[in-house]
Amino acid sequence: MENFTNDTIDTKQLPKFEEVVFTSLHPKYLRVVIINLVIFCASLILFFVFFSYYNDEIFSGRIWLIIGIMLSMFCLFVTFVSIAGFYKKGYAFREHDVLYKFGLISNNTVVIPYNRIQHVALHESLVSRIFDLAKIQIFTAGGSSSDIEIPGIEKEQAEKIKQLLMGKIQKQL
Structure with missing residues (x-):
């Protein structure tokens, strides 16, 4: 049997997601x-x-x-x-995860590691299509609805993000 260790992690040394620069939704x-x-x-x-x-x-x-x-x-x-x-929403893609912040009264930040992503979808509503915008939906295992919906992204950029995420999913397989 291997030597089992369960050392304590110093939580003060963990990276802070609050310091991430978030991209705002398209104006x-x-x-x-x-x-x-x-x-x-x-x-x-x-x-x-x-x-x-x-x-x-x-x-x-x-x-x-x-x-x-x-x-x-x-x-x-x-x-x-x-x-x-609208002004409180933002998203960021880091090396190992995707972040989405939202909320007016309470500030919420969802962090999803790429290795948990199962499916990515791109949607355009009728009104969004007029302005050439799309919404990225990110699904993880175990849920029937998306875990993150990032609206207000230019369609071309949303397609690039979808390809990035699909590439990350393929690397995990």
Whole structure:
């Protein structure tokens, strides 16, 4: 039997991911976020108008005003959170892992070593395609959904990132 060791690791000497320089999402992606918000808020308002048209006995003049104010406040809040959240997102690819940070109220950083990556997908939504942007989805073993979704990357750059990750996966096999 080999000599088993289980030495303590000095955690103060570990590299700090906080010192990594993160790449921000492409500035055009903010337009995608705003367009998606306009579509969402317009759909919400149209649904309310349509619903209230067929249920006019429920909605009197004051209730219209209150619901209109609440819908406006909700849309403004969602817009503020989405735009502020855009500026907090970033990603980085290091020698052995990929990092993605996000979060407005709580800051989150996901670190995935390349040897855990099982699958990589590239997606373009209709609005993102207009601005030539894509989203990279990174899947690890044991999950049915992606572990990291990095939106707002130029399509050409996203394809290069996908090839990089696929190369890292192939090296692991």
